[in-house]
Amino acid sequence: MKKYHLLTPGPTPIPPNVAAKSAEPILHHRTKEFSAIFNSVQEGLKYVFQTKNDVLVIMGSGTAAMEAAVANTTSAGDKVLVCSVGSFGERWAKLCQAYGVDAEVIREESGMPVNPQKVQDALKKNPAIKAVFLQHTETSAGTVNDLKTIGKIVSETPAILVVDAISGLGGEELRMDEWNLDVVVSGSQKGLMTAPGLSMASLSPKGWKAVETSKHPKFYWDFKRIKKSIPDGETPWTPAVTLLQSLNEALRMIKEETIEKVWEKHRRMAKAAQAGVKALGFSLLSSQPCSVLTAAKLPEGFDGGLLIKKMLNDYGVSVAGGQDNLKGKIFRLAHMGYIDAFDLVVGFTALEKTLGNMGYKIPAPGKAAMEAATALV
Amino acid sequence: MKKYHLLTPGPTPIPPNVAAKSAEPILHHRTKEFSAIFNSVQEGLKYVFQTKNDVLVIMGSGTAAMEAAVANTTSAGDKVLVCSVGSFGERWAKLCQAYGVDAEVIREESGMPVNPQKVQDALKKNPAIKAVFLQHTETSAGTVNDLKTIGKIVSETPAILVVDAISGLGGEELRMDEWNLDVVVSGSQKGLMTAPGLSMASLSPKGWKAVETSKHPKFYWDFKRIKKSIPDGETPWTPAVTLLQSLNEALRMIKEETIEKVWEKHRRMAKAAQAGVKALGFSLLSSQPCSVLTAAKLPEGFDGGLLIKKMLNDYGVSVAGGQDNLKGKIFRLAHMGYIDAFDLVVGFTALEKTLGNMGYKIPAPGKAAMEAATALV
Numbered sequence A, B: 001m002k003k004y005h006l007l008t009p010g011p012t013p014i015p016p017n018v019a020a021k022s023a024e025p026i027l028h029h030r031t032k033e034f035s036a037i038f039n040s041v042q043e044g045l046k047y048v049f050q051t052k053n054d055v056l057v058i059m060g061s062g063t064a065a066m067e068a069a070v071a072n073t074t075s076a077g078d079k080v081l082v083c084s085v086g087s088f089g090e091r092w093a094k095l096c097q098a099y100g101v102d103a104e105v106i107r108e109e110s111g112m113p114v115n116p117q118k119v120q121d122a123l124k125k126n127p128a129i130k131a132v133f134l135q136h137t138e139t140s141a142g143t144v145n146d147l148k149t150i151g152k153i154v155s156e157t158p159a160i161l162v163v164d165a166i167s168g169l170g171g172e173e174l175r176m177d178e179w180n181l182d183v184v185v186s187g188s189q190k191g192l193m194t195a196p197g198l199s200m201a202s203l204s205p206k207g208w209k210a211v212e213t214s215k216h217p218k219f220y221w222d223f224k225r226i227k228k229s230i231p232d233g234e235t236p237w238t239p240a241v242t243l244l245q246s247l248n249e250a251l252r253m254i255k256e257e258t259i260e261k262v263w264e265k266h267r268r269m270a271k272a273a274q275a276g277v278k279a280l281g282f283s284l285l286s287s288q289p290c291s292v293l294t295a296a297k298l299p300e301g302f303d304g305g306l307l308i309k310k311m312l313n314d315y316g317v318s319v320a321g322g323q324d325n326l327k328g329k330i331f332r333l334a335h336m337g338y339i340d341a342f343d344l345v346v347g348f349t350a351l352e353k354t355l356g357n358m359g360y361k362i363p364a365p366g367k368a369a370m371e372a373a374t375a376l377v
Helices: A016-021 A032-049 A064-075 A085-096 A116-125 A149-157 A205-212 A223-232 A242-257 A259-279 A304-315 A341-357 A367-375 B016-021 B031-051 B062-071 B087-099 B116-123 B147-155 B207-215 B223-232 B241-257 B259-279 B302-314 B339-355 B365-374
Strands: A055-059 A080-083 A102-107 A132-135 A160-163 A183-187 A198-203 A293-298 A330-334 B055-059 B081-084 B102-107 B130-135 B162-165 B183-187 B198-203 B293-297 B330-332
Touching: A016 A242, A016 A259, A032 A055, A032 A198, A032 A242, A055 A223, A064 A085, A064 A198, A064 A205, A080 A085, A080 A116, A085 A102, A085 A132, A102 B116, A102 B365, A116 A183, A132 A149, A132 B102, A149 A160, A149 B339, A160 A205, A198 A205, A198 A242, A198 B102, A223 B183, A242 A304, A242 B241, A259 A341, A304 B302, A330 A341, A330 B293, A341 A367, A341 B330, B016 B031, B016 B241, B031 B055, B031 B130, B031 B198, B031 B241, B062 B087, B062 B183, B062 B198, B062 B207, B081 B087, B087 B102, B087 B130, B087 B162, B102 B116, B116 B147, B130 B147, B130 B330, B147 B162, B162 B207, B162 B259, B198 B207, B198 B241, B259 B293, B259 B339, B259 B365, B302 B330, B302 B339, B330 B339, B339 B365
Parallel strands: A080 A102, A080 A132, A132 A160, A160 A183, B081 B102, B081 B130, B130 B162, B162 B183
Antiparallel strands: A055 A198, A183 A198, A293 A330, B055 B198, B183 B198, B293 B330
16 A cells, blocks of 8 residues: 655656556557557657757667667777766776777766766867767766766767667757767666657767678667658667657656656756755765765765665655665665656655654754755745 | 458557556655566566566667667677568567668578578588577568477587567467477567567577677666566666566466467467458468468559558558568468457458459359358357
């Protein structure tokens, strides 16, 4: 009978009308009825990506689209630059390694964004660099990178800029075309408010040129093959029909709200969450916090793993802990997609109660939840 | 207001209780609640595959699992044998080509199964062959291969046997362990009565040995990584939670019915469909027809494409046409998964009506539907 509250960075809560779409009778994928949904999803994704380019839809979580980006735009032995500001930056490095791609890695300290100057310097020093990989928002640290500045820098070189916007898309401002982003990948289960199972990739004309020379083996997520079938309103392989039915409804909601208002709502939520963290007496992990997730540092010696577990077990409230070297040391509160201001109030109330139960002295009882409530308009 | 009837080989109709599961509130995938579902799916899949081996679940349609099988068990330059009895056999050949794997291809005439003697001869002539790829049921032709005999032949050599059981699993008899099958791949949207988006691969100990030496680049569908997380009741990447909720329910239904009874039902449906085709005055494409789909040859010069289109437009009944060199020359009636005897009656009624509308003289009006009805028990 316990009611669950999901404040995790994917899967995120699914609006009931979006969930209901996935239970509708299944359509065959070679029909005009399916093509109408497919084309509508295509238009909706272009709007959310802020691009005129096609958006390729493949099955898999975001990591599938990240791998597909590496497999389609590089070749073994290529020199590339990876900018890592957390665990998902490291994933780019691991993917390059798996594909025999020679990656130079810029690693920033936990919580710091990529320094655009370092990107510029690296590209100047090594003009053979064919691609720059980075995150839009780094979910492990709650950091947003300055894509606009980095996009300009990379656009003045022969390299392409490949962006993981898995947790950022549909929450954090992103303008693919205006910011000169060459490859943007994302997933269905975060800002897009849909169940996990779909991922996307969009490529600029410069990105497509890189595809032409790529030599890695690929078949199922061969970008050229997927692009070729878009004008026919279909996919080369059987698509995840029910997930696309859901995604279409979620995109309709975003269009109705307008993407600018969606970004604004996320900014407001982030500010409220940051104030809530401070009210609890903690500090933010990130020096350049993103709009979709807030990461807070716990006091030295505090058992962050237990905090997460107790919040879920005692109150049914699910937030995320730290990953890799941050394990046990932070908590992360997602405020993306369908998560709203009252969910934040619930999250901070559960945090305060659990922290209290664990013996932590709350500096100003009740203040964190009321800070969260400032996100209400 | 038109009611649609889906008699296509994937997606197949989804039972309402299975569809409803996908609309339930989303669970986070690192929870004991999700692990319980994951473990139950694991047990259910082992039962349907008739194996003691783990069954790896990946996101994607069946082609993703086919590619993953090639990427995980071979290396560039390897010699392999592909047995092709239709379009999906050709897919194995194309996948091998994409990965630089040197495939010798045995091609049988349309409608013929693989001749096991040819497999034995090829393996004898070329002991360097590392893997044999073939279909359980070839969906483009409605043919079932003799996996039991071929399994025995391959098991006596160092080669592994890799089986595409995408359309056959959960309909056509398949006994992975007893028949010495080393790699079996399948998908969610056929006999497993679930929406498209999930695919599976199971490997024998001999299959896992082949994985150890494979050198292709891979990350997202790296079999070793996926296997490693199974004992923890999870997947390395965010899984398609809602599709797994559905699949768990579909597997529960199959277990309740027992797999032997499910196979028997499909055999009965196939016999009824074959009799229906003959009653319409047509002949079967396949000399060794499978239990999950019936392919019928249309008279010379008859427009098969128009037949399919008219059945869908006029009556809302969706059957499949021919692919590649069989385009326009055949129709294919699926009777897999949740498709039942009354659906077959509907299918044959729509066929007879549409054929009549197109000027074809029905030999014995009403007979085909009554032959289909013999599948009722």
